[in-house]
Amino acid sequence: xxxxxxxxxxxxxxxxxxxxxxxxxxxxxxxxxxxxxxxxxxxxxxxxxxxxxxxxxxxxxxxxxxxxxxxxxxxxxxxxxxxxxxxxxxxxxxxxxxxxxxxxxxxxxxxxxxxxxxxxxxxxxxxxxxxxxxxxxxxxxxxxxxxxxxxxxxxxxxxxxxxxxxxxxxxxxxxxxxxxxxxxxxxxxxxxxxxxxxxxxxxxxxxxxxxxxxxxxxxxxxxxxxxxxxxxxxxxxxxxxxxxxxxxxxxxxxxxxxxxxxxxxxxxxxxxxxxxxxxxxxxxxxxxxxxxxxxxxxxxxxxxxxxxxxxxxxxxxxxxxxxxxxxxxxxxxxxxxxx
Amino acid sequence: xxxxxxxxxxxxxxxxxxxxxxxxxxxxxxxxxxxxxxxxxxxxxxxxxxxxxxxxxxxxxxxxxxxxxxxxxxxxxxxxxxxxxxxxxxxxxxxxxxxxxxxxxxxxxxxxxxxxxxxxxxxxxxxxxxxxxxxxxxxxxxxxxxxxxxxxxxxxxxxxxxxxxxxxxxxxxxxxxxxxxxxxxxxxxxxxxxxxxxxxxxxxxxxxxxxxxxxxxxxxxxxxxxxxxxxxxxxxxxxxxxxxxxxxxxxxxxxxxxxxxxxxxxxxxxxxxxxxxxxxxxxxxxxxxxxxxxxxxxxxxxxxxxxxxxx
Amino acid sequence: xxxxxxxxxxxxxxxxxxxxxxxxxxxxxxxxxxxxxxxxxxxxxxxxxxxxxxxxxxxxxxxxxxxxxxxxxxxxxxxxxxxxxxxxxxxxxxxxxxxxxxxxxxxxxxxxxxxxxxxxxxxxxxxxxxxxxxxx
Numbered sequence: 001x002x003x004x005x006x007x008x009x010x011x012x013x014x015x016x017x018x019x020x021x022x023x024x025x026x027x028x029x030x031x032x033x034x035x036x037x038x039x040x041x042x043x044x045x046x047x048x049x050x051x052x053x054x055x056x057x058x059x060x061x062x063x064x065x066x067x068x069x070x071x072x073x074x075x076x077x078x079x080x081x082x083x084x085x086x087x088x089x090x091x092x093x094x095x096x097x098x099x100x101x102x103x104x105x106x107x108x109x110x111x112x113x114x115x116x117x118x119x120x121x122x123x124x125x126x127x128x129x130x131x132x133x134x135x136x137x138x139x140x141x142x143x144x145x146x147x148x149x150x151x152x153x154x155x156x157x158x159x160x161x162x163x164x165x166x167x168x169x170x171x172x173x174x175x176x177x178x179x180x181x182x183x184x185x186x187x188x189x190x191x192x193x194x195x196x197x198x199x200x201x202x203x204x205x206x207x208x209x210x211x212x213x214x215x216x217x218x219x220x221x222x223x224x225x226x227x228x229x230x231x232x233x234x235x236x237x238x239x240x241x242x243x244x245x246x247x248x249x250x251x252x253x254x255x256x257x258x259x260x261x262x263x264x265x266x267x268x269x270x271x272x273x274x275x276x277x278x279x280x281x282x283x284x285x286x287x288x289x290x291x292x293x294x295x296x297x298x299x300x301x302x303x304x305x306x307x308x309x310x311x312x313x314x315x316x317x318x319x320x321x322x323x324x325x326x327x328x329x330x331x332x333x334x335x336x337x338x339x
Numbered sequence: 340x341x342x343x344x345x346x347x348x349x350x351x352x353x354x355x356x357x358x359x360x361x362x363x364x365x366x367x368x369x370x371x372x373x374x375x376x377x378x379x380x381x382x383x384x385x386x387x388x389x390x391x392x393x394x395x396x397x398x399x400x401x402x403x404x405x406x407x408x409x410x411x412x413x414x415x416x417x418x419x420x421x422x423x424x425x426x427x428x429x430x431x432x433x434x435x436x437x438x439x440x441x442x443x444x445x446x447x448x449x450x451x452x453x454x455x456x457x458x459x460x461x462x463x464x465x466x467x468x469x470x471x472x473x474x475x476x477x478x479x480x481x482x483x484x485x486x487x488x489x490x491x492x493x494x495x496x497x498x499x500x501x502x503x504x505x506x507x508x509x510x511x512x513x514x515x516x517x518x519x520x521x522x523x524x525x526x527x528x529x530x531x532x533x534x535x536x537x538x539x540x541x542x543x544x545x546x547x548x549x550x551x552x553x554x555x556x557x558x559x560x561x562x563x564x565x566x567x568x569x570x571x572x573x574x575x576x577x578x579x580x581x582x583x584x585x586x587x588x589x590x591x592x593x594x595x596x597x598x599x600x601x602x603x604x605x606x607x608x609x610x611x612x613x614x615x616x617x618x619x620x621x622x623x624x625x626x627x628x629x630x631x632x633x634x635x636x637x638x639x640x641x642x643x644x645x646x647x648x649x650x
Numbered sequence: 651x652x653x654x655x656x657x658x659x660x661x662x663x664x665x666x667x668x669x670x671x672x673x674x675x676x677x678x679x680x681x682x683x684x685x686x687x688x689x690x691x692x693x694x695x696x697x698x699x700x701x702x703x704x705x706x707x708x709x710x711x712x713x714x715x716x717x718x719x720x721x722x723x724x725x726x727x728x729x730x731x732x733x734x735x736x737x738x739x740x741x742x743x744x745x746x747x748x749x750x751x752x753x754x755x756x757x758x759x760x761x762x763x764x765x766x767x768x769x770x771x772x773x774x775x776x777x778x779x780x781x782x783x784x785x786x
Contacts, residue, residue, distance in 0.1 A: 023720070028720070031717070149597075483761070
C-alpha cells in the first residue's frame, strides 16, 4: 500500500519544481528583448511615467533582490495584475477562470487516449503481424502525422458543417449562462450538479471534437507502448507455461498479461501529459476555447509578463501533480516497489 | 606492429569513404528498406514534394503570390478549373501559394534538421570521447530537454529571440529542441566505435584528438543519424507550421502552410470557405506522413530491437 | 588529455541503495555541489571583471545573473524531474527506443553539478555587484 510518507515526499518535490520553473521564467524574461515598463506604460508614454512604472515594479533594485522577490511571489502564486490582456485583474483571477477550461479538455483528451490506446495496443500485440496489427500501427502513424490544426478543422467541416451533428466551436451553446451555475468551472460537471440536462448535453457535444483531436495523440503513444510492453510480457516464461498447460491463449493474455503490461504504460502516461498540454494550446486555438493554452500564447505575443509567469507555473504544477497521481497508481499496481 | 600502425593511421578517410559506398550497396539495411512498401510510399511522397518545391522556387514569383489580388481575381472563390485550389481572403489563387509552401517547408525543415544534427553530433561525440563528468553533465542535460513537451519548450525559446527574425526565430528554437535526440544517437554509436581496439590503437598512438574520432565515428553512425533526421524532418515541418499557426513564425503574406492554415481556420472555416485551410493542411499532412513512413521503415530496417518486435 | 577515453558514466554503480553510510554520502554530495558552486563563482567573477573593463558593467550584471538563474533553474528542474519521473523515463527508453543506460542516480548527480554551477554564478554576481556597489 502507499504510505502517507511517500505521498508527502512526492508533494514536497513540488517545491524544487516550482523554484526551478520560476528561475527559468525569471531568466527568460530578463534575457528576452523588450522592456516590461515600456510595455505597461505604452510606447508613447512620457519618460517620467515610464520611470514611475519602473519604480513600482521594482525594476531599479539589484537583480538578485528582484529574483528573491520573484521567488517569494511565485511561492504564494502571487503575480500581481495582468499588464495588458485583462487590465486591473489579478493573474490569479484570470487563471482561476481559464484553468478549468484547459483541465477539462486535457482530462477528456487523456480519457479518450487511454480508453482507445490500451485496447488497440493489446489487440496489436495479441494479433501480432495480422492485418489488425498493421492497420492499428499505420493508423497510429497517420494519427501523429496529421497536425491538430488540420485534423481539427477537418472534423469541424465534416461533423459540424456538412453533417450538422456537432457544434463548431466554444464550450457550450451561447444560449446558456454557465457562469450562473459555476461550481468547479468544468462545464460538463457543473451542468450535472445543477441538474440541467439540456445544458449538460450541449457541453458534452461541444467537448467531443476537441477532446478527440487531442486524444488521438496520446492514443498513438499509448498504443505503441502497450503493444511493445504486451509483446514482452507474452514472451515471458510463465505465460508460455500457462499456455502449455492448455489455457486458451487469449484469455491467458488478458488475465495474466494485462496487469504486468500496464506498469510501464502507466509511467509513460504521466510524461506524455506534458505533450497533451502542448496539444491543448493548439486545440484551444482551433476550437476557440479560451483556456490557459491560448492565454499563454497571447501573453507571450503581447508581452504580458505576469500572465506568462502564472501560466507557465500552473503548467508545471499540473504536470507534477499528474505525475504524482501516476506514481501512486503505479505503486498500487506493482506492490513490489517499496518507497 | 609497425605495418598495422601504418594502415590505421593512414587510411581513415579512405576507409570511411570506401566503407560507406560498400555498406550502402551490400547493406541489409537498404535491401530491407526497399522491400518495405510503406517506406517506398514515403519515398514517393517525399520525392513528389521536393519536385513541387523546386518547381515553385524556380517558376513561381514570390512577390506576385504574396500580394493581394483583390480586384483582379474573384475573392474567396471555390475551387474551379481556373483556380484549382480556390482563392483566399485576398483573392490570391491558393494553388501557387500551397506549392510555394512546399519550398518553405523543405527549406526551413532542412535547415532545422541540419543544424540540430550538427549540434547533436558535436555534443554526442564530446560526451562519448571525454566520458565521466563531461558525459554525464551533457547527456543528462539532453535528457531534461527531451522531457519537456517540445511545443511548449519551443514557445518558451521563441520568446527569447527578437521578432524581426520571423521564421528563423522558429528555426532557432526548434534546433535547440531537437538537438538532444541527435546527441543521444551519436553518443551511443560513438561509444560502440570507441570500444573497438582499432580506435584505441589510434588514440594510444597520440592521435588524442576529437577530430580523429569524428572521422572514425561519423561513418559508423551515419545510418542511425539518417533515421533520426528523417523522423525528425516530419516533426520539424509540423512544429514549424504550428509555431506559424500560433503567430510565432512567418510574417503576414508569406506562403507558408502554417500561416495559410491559420488564416484559413480563423477567417474561412466558419463561413464555409473550406478550401482555404484544407489544401495547405493536406500538403502539410502528406509531407509529414511521407517522412514518418520512411523514417519508420528505416527504423525497422535498422534497429534489431525493433526488428524483434516486428517479427 | 590522458589518452585513453573514459566513459564511465554508465558503468559506475548507482550511488543510492546499497551504498556507503549516510555521512560519507553527504560528504560526497557536498563536495560535488561545493566544487560546482566554486566554479560558478569563479566564472561569474571573471566574466563580470571582463565586461566591466570593457565598460558594459550594468547590463552585464543583469545578464550574467539571469544566465546563472537559467542554469540553476534548469538543474533544479532536472533534478526533481529525475526523482519524480525516473521510472517513467527508464521504462519509456526500454520500450520505445534503444536504452542509453539512463539511471536516476546518475541523472541526479549531473543535475546537482549543473544547479550548483548556476547557483555559483548567481552568488558570484551578487558578491561582485555588492562589492562594486560599496565602492561607488
